[in-house]
Amino acid sequence: MPRSGSSPKKTVTMRDVARMANVSQSTxxxxxxxxxxxxxxxxxxxxxxxxxxxxxxxxxxxxxxSLRGQKTFMIAMMIADIGxxxxxxxxxxxxxxxxxxxxxxxxANSDHMREGEERFLESVIRRPVDGVIMVxxxxxxxxxxxxxxxxGAAIVVLGQQIRHxxxxxxxxxxxxxxxxxxxxxxxxxxxxxxxxxxxxxxxSAGARRKAAFLHALQQAHLPIEPELFEIGDWSVESGARAVxxxxxxxxxxxxxxxxxxxxxxxxxxxxxxxxxxxPDDMAVIGFDDIPQATWVRPRxxxxxxxxxxxxxxxAEALFERIQKEYVGPGRRFEVSCRLVxxxxx
Amino acid sequence: MPRSGSSPKKTVTMRDVARMANVSQSTxxxxxxxxxxxxxxxxxxxxxxxxxxxxxxxxxxxxxxSLRGQKTFMIAMMIADIGxxxxxxxxxxxxxxxxxxxxxxxxANSDHMREGEERFLESVIRRPVDGVIMVxxxxxxxxxxxxxxxxGAAIVVLGQQIRHxxxxxxxxxxxxxxxxxxxxxxxxxxxxxxxxxxxxxxxSAGARRKAAFLHALQQAHLPIEPELFEIGDWSVESGARAVxxxxxxxxxxxxxxxxxxxxxxxxxxxxxxxxxxxPDDMAVIGFDDIPQATWVRPRxxxxxxxxxxxxxxxAEALFERIQKEYVGPGRRFEVSCRLVxxxxx
DNA sequence: GTTCTTTATGCAATCGTATGCGGTAATTCG
DNA sequence: CGAATTACCGCATACGATTGCATAAAGAAC
Numbered sequence: 170m171p172r173s174g175s176s177p178k179k180t181v182t183m184r185d186v187a188r189m190a191n192v193s194q195s196t197x198x199x200x201x202x203x204x205x206x207x208x209x210x211x212x213x214x215x216x217x218x219x220x221x222x223x224x225x226x227x228x229x230x231x232x233x234x235s236l237r238g239q240k241t242f243m244i245a246m247m248i249a250d251i252g253x254x255x256x257x258x259x260x261x262x263x264x265x266x267x268x269x270x271x272x273x274x275x276x277a278n279s280d281h282m283r284e285g286e287e288r289f290l291e292s293v294i295r296r297p298v299d300g301v302i303m304v305x306x307x308x309x310x311x312x313x314x315x316x317x318x319x320x321g322a323a324i325v326v327l328g329q330q331i332r333h334x335x336x337x338x339x340x341x342x343x344x345x346x347x348x349x350x351x352x353x354x355x356x357x358x359x360x361x362x363x364x365x366x367x368x369x370x371x372x373s374a375g376a377r378r379k380a381a382f383l384h385a386l387q388q389a390h391l392p393i394e395p396e397l398f399e400i401g402d403w404s405v406e407s408g409a410r411a412v413x414x415x416x417x418x419x420x421x422x423x424x425x426x427x428x429x430x431x432x433x434x435x436x437x438x439x440x441x442x443x444x445x446x447x448p449d450d451m452a453v454i455g456f457d458d459i460p461q462a463t464w465v466r467p468r469x470x471x472x473x474x475x476x477x478x479x480x481x482x483x484a485e486a487l488f489e490r491i492q493k494e495y496v497g498p499g500r501r502f503e504v505s506c507r508l509v510x511x512x513x514x
Numbered sequence: 515m516p517r518s519g520s521s522p523k524k525t526v527t528m529r530d531v532a533r534m535a536n537v538s539q540s541t542x543x544x545x546x547x548x549x550x551x552x553x554x555x556x557x558x559x560x561x562x563x564x565x566x567x568x569x570x571x572x573x574x575x576x577x578x579x580s581l582r583g584q585k586t587f588m589i590a591m592m593i594a595d596i597g598x599x600x601x602x603x604x605x606x607x608x609x610x611x612x613x614x615x616x617x618x619x620x621x622a623n624s625d626h627m628r629e630g631e632e633r634f635l636e637s638v639i640r641r642p643v644d645g646v647i648m649v650x651x652x653x654x655x656x657x658x659x660x661x662x663x664x665x666g667a668a669i670v671v672l673g674q675q676i677r678h679x680x681x682x683x684x685x686x687x688x689x690x691x692x693x694x695x696x697x698x699x700x701x702x703x704x705x706x707x708x709x710x711x712x713x714x715x716x717x718s719a720g721a722r723r724k725a726a727f728l729h730a731l732q733q734a735h736l737p738i739e740p741e742l743f744e745i746g747d748w749s750v751e752s753g754a755r756a757v758x759x760x761x762x763x764x765x766x767x768x769x770x771x772x773x774x775x776x777x778x779x780x781x782x783x784x785x786x787x788x789x790x791x792x793p794d795d796m797a798v799i800g801f802d803d804i805p806q807a808t809w810v811r812p813r814x815x816x817x818x819x820x821x822x823x824x825x826x827x828x829a830e831a832l833f834e835r836i837q838k839e840y841v842g843p844g845r846r847f848e849v850s851c852r853l854v855x856x857x858x859x
Numbered sequence: 860g861t862t863c864t865t866t867a868t869g870c871a872a873t874c875g876t877a878t879g880c881g882g883t884a885a886t887t888c889g
Numbered sequence: 890c891g892a893a894t895t896a897c898c899g900c901a902t903a904c905g906a907t908t909g910c911a912t913a914a915a916g917a918a919c
Contacts, residue, residue: 180642180664180874180875181664182874182875182876183875183876184875192898192899193898193899193900194875194876194899195876195877195878195898195899195900195901196897196898196899197876198875198876198877198878199877199878199898202876202877208878208896208897208898209895209896209897210896210897210898211896211897211898214897214898226664228636228639228640228664229640229875229876230581230640230641230642230874230875230876231640231641232577232580232581232586232641232642232874232875232876233581233874233875233876233877233904234875234876234877235577235876235904236575236577236578236581236874236875236876236903236904236905236906237875237876237877237878237903237904238877238903238904239876239877239904241577242641243620243641245618250606251596251602251605251606251609252602252603252606254599257596257597257602258597260596261595261596261597261623264596264621264622264623268622273590273620273622273637273641274620274621274622275588275618275619275620275621276609276619276620276621277609277613277618277619278606278609291573292618294573295573295574295575295576296575296576296577296587296588296618297525297575297577319525319526319571319573405805434809438809460750461806461809464779464783464806464809464810465809465810465811466810466811525905527904527905527906528905528906529905537868537869538868538869538870539869539905539906540868540869540870540871540906540907540908541867541868541869542906543905543906543907543908544868544907544908546906547906547907554866554867555867555868556866556867556868559867559868574905574906575904575905575906576906577904577905577906578874578904578905578906578907579905579906579907580874580906581873581874581875581876581904581905581906582873582874582905582906582907582908583873583874583907584874584906584907860919861918861919862917862918862919863916863917863918863919864915864916864917864918865914865915865916865917866913866914866915866916867912867913867914867915868911868912868913868914869910869911869912869913870909870910870911870912871908871909871910871911872907872908872909872910873906873907873908873909874905874906874907875904876903876904877902877903877904878901878902878903879900879901879902880899880900880901880902881898881899881900881901882897882898882899882900883896883897883898883899884895884896884897884898885894885895885896885897886893886894886895886896887892887893887894887895888891888892888893888894889890889891889892889893
């Protein structure tokens, strides 16, 4: 039964337009897609077709074009968690660039988990897209290989060491910034016991920042004391938990370095709740410079990353590849970080 | 020329699987889509097919299914701005429900603008999706009519008065909450000059909340003084601007009601910058209860909405329609608000 | 042994669009 | 006036998966 007449969906197709304009469906296609240098179209015909398009309110069905092997006009973006403010400017920047190119954006969360990242890869294979932007913490070259060989999509990745002729990489120089900020804490501010709130080493960014932190300690000939290292999960609550551990030590640290702002804010909250004065009793420094860093009191000293800039870079690199404006080996773009000194140190 | 061998994209299709398993392509389809009650498949055949699928790493191409008139396994969601923390839990909730159903989510920003909302409608017509979730501020029934008649998508809308047999509506009871909170400010807290930071009346939510505010004033027999009404654009900065205007009055208000938390936070910031003590010199109350409301000092008193709950409601209603578990007239769901008293009043 | 089910599989049409190729009419040229 | 261009346009097919219908083989009933 060919769908009862009461059904509301009546898709207007090219054939309908063709019928109304008294031309063939292929002519409609040619008028609309306007191939330069292709078969020319008569003025009269073109006019009739455009009139019919207008009258029927025809919109091309993008799925059909995708199937035919054309562009899908979609890109997919994977981030850890849309709830984390750090990603918002990044997502927004990507969306803006994409929409300027008339592209839609599918957004997926990995929740910082390996399975989440793998699920994303699979979904991209099932639903081909023209481009993929990823902020992975776990997946490396081998895993991306699958994606690369199974899809024609352009690929841009943030923050992973990946060298592949078909993927561009955008890097925040977070390790260098981490080293410099730690050194600043030690040299300029005189801190010699610094608590570190990190994450498990599975996270490449976590491992990288911790290494840079350790490097700075060594450089300053400071001892590495295990009790000053706590593991969080990027969330406000985990920052609070970590600082409570620190405060229960016989000699609490005089400063705390959290590898993201959410944990730093949690640390401040929890410390203040115990009557600790910041920065006098304990200094707190974060990483990211999310907008909320200036909302808390004292305002958070932090290492600024520029997620909007990262997003823009990634999206533009991606579209250069999608539009074939760039073909060639994988590129590397660096987005710098900057120490932003406020009141919490 | 049939694409040179150097090209990286080698899509594995059902035909490849069929060839390998020595069956027809339609048999592969039947094995994979596993129609219950349909034509049965021999054990041996099924095994061969599944082996071939495994060996080739086959994934079905979702675009093809969409074209054939099946589901697209995509929903589209329109919000005002992904940068606004209020939407994050909502987006997240929608994504979670969608992913549980193996659906992808396309997210678009309207930027609070009518054109943005219209652009979204068009994009949904061009790329059919199974469901649409909208948080419109401008579009009403007539505009949605176009969407409804041109697409088979299920539709759920937040916060607009729309009565249509095919769309469900989720409502925050923001008008009632606004009235009650204002009354509380007046009766319990004794404020008689309350500054109101709203938005232009084009926003239905803005108009609704302002009406509720005015209603509360009238109920309390308070005068309506134009100088106590400022127009913002939902952003932190606009809240700051508004409060500076208030402070320049000969008789500044003793309390400020902002219709969202971002503007309230901006108001607090700007007031504090001018040495105004909150809540003693001036009370501030917001709307939404974004997580950051507890990060600022003093902690923000505000009317809590429950965006995660809203998102969940919308998504579940949507999928009930998509899966045809519900067919019937448009439903209305209410999500209540609640006054959260903290330190800023 | 013939006819009728039942079971399992293949064939081919279909969705909406893009495009190579071939065909027709109008135009130009010799 | 006949032939060669040129300008336009339609036919047919491809894209990948779903699905109604036909069909072949096997089994059951007579």
